[in-house]
Amino acid sequence: MISPKKELVPDGNFTSVKEVKSGKKIVWKYKKHTLWARYNTPGTSWVALDDKVFYSAPRAIKIVSGNKSGNFINMTLPKLKPATRYRLSAMVKLENVTALSKKGGFGFQLADDGNHFYPQRNMLTGSCDWQGVSFEFVTSLQVEKAEKITLRTWLLLCSGTAWVDNISLEEIK
Ligand SMILES: [Ca+2]
Numbered sequence: 001m002i003s004p005k006k007e008l009v010p011d012g013n014f015t016s017v018k019e020v021k022s023g024k025k026i027v028w029k030y031k032k033h034t035l036w037a038r039y040n041t042p043g044t045s046w047v048a049l050d051d052k053v054f055y056s057a058p059r060a061i062k063i064v065s066g067n068k069s070g071n072f073i074n075m076t077l078p079k080l081k082p083a084t085r086y087r088l089s090a091m092v093k094l095e096n097v098t099a100l101s102k103k104g105g106f107g108f109q110l111a112d113d114g115n116h117f118y119p120q121r122n123m124l125t126g127s128c129d130w131q132g133v134s135f136e137f138v139t140s141l142q143v144e145k146a147e148k149i150t151l152r153t154w155l156l157l158c159s160g161t162a163w164v165d166n167i168s169l170e171e172i173k
Contacts, residue, residue: 006170006171007168007169007170008077008078008080008086008168008169008170008171009075009077009151009167009168009169010030010031010033010077010078011030011033012090012166012167012168012169013056013165013166013167014049014054014058014059014060014061014165015056015058015059016030017029017030017035017049018030019049022036025037025040026040028049028061032076033075033076033077034075034076035061035073035074035075036073036074037063037071037072037073038070038071038072038073038074038154039065039069039071041066043066044064044066044067045064045065045066045067045069045070045071046064046071047061047062047063047064047071047073048061048062049061049062050062050163053093053163054163054165055091055093055130055163055165055166056091056165056166060091060093060163060164060165061073061153061163061164061165062161062162062163063153063154063155063161063162063163063164064155064160064161065155065158065159065160065161066159067100067159068100068101068104068157068158068159070104070154070155070156070157070158071154071155072152072153072154072155072156073152073153073154074150074151074152075150075151075152075153075167076148076149076150076151077110077148077149077150077151077169078149079143079144079146079148079149080112080139080143080144080146080149081139081143081144081171082139082140082141082142082143082144083138083139083140083141084138084139084171085136085137085138085171085172086136086137086138086139086169086170086171086172087134087135087136087169087170087172088108088110088120088134088135088136088137088151088167088168088169089132089133089134089166089167089168089169090108090132090133090134090153090164090165090166090167090168091130091131091132091133091164091165091166092106092124092128092130092131092132092133092162092163092164093128093129093130093131093162093163094106094124094125094126094127094128094160094161094162094163095127095160095161095162096126096127096159096160096161097124097125097126097127097155097158097159097160097161097162098125098158098159098160099123099125099157099158100157100158100159101157101158102157103123103156103157104123104125104156104157104158105123105124105125105155105156105157105158106123106124106125106154106155106156106158106160106162107119107120107122107123107124107154107156108120108133108135108151108152108153108154109151109152109154110137110149110150110151110152111149111150111152112139112140112142112143112146112148112149112150113146113147113148113150114140114142114143114145114146116139116140116142116143116146118137118139120133120135121135122135123156123158125158125160130163130165136172151167151169153167
């Protein structure tokens with residue numbers, strides 16, 4: 001029997017998220033969930049909500065990396081169950097993503113606060129119009145001790161631009 005999908009990413013379509021100032025930084029908030037960028041340096045490496053280029057209206061998020069440092073956004077997620085399989089999926093559009101080191105490119109990584117990482121193995125490079133990407137991972141036994149789970153969407157060791165929309169995380173039964 002197929003059970004109905006329970007969406008674990010709050011506002012993965014970027015419909016309700018609001019931009020707010022947090023000290024000197026700009027972050028994006030939706031209820032108690034926060035998105036924040038590693039770098040937000042205009043003209044070099046920055047992140048913004050984009051209301052012109054999106055997969056689903058009214059906006060997507062745009063990540064730009066100007067150099068090998070890369071750039072990413074982090075998103076806080078609800079707690080996950082231990083030793084459980086999950087599938088992360090999203091729509092992604094890339095422009096001139098160029099690896100500047102081995103393993104560089106666009107991808108996702110989840111982390112719990114116990115230093116357990118669940119990375120996407122196949123990093124994407126080049127240019128493409130909107131396409132679906134997904135990967136599955138199994139959580140550790142310790143994941144239930146984590147106070148929070150972080151989803152990182154990143155341009156790792158690469159330059160280029162990525163737009164991301166319709167981020168979704170679901171448990172696989
Ligand atoms: Ca959207």
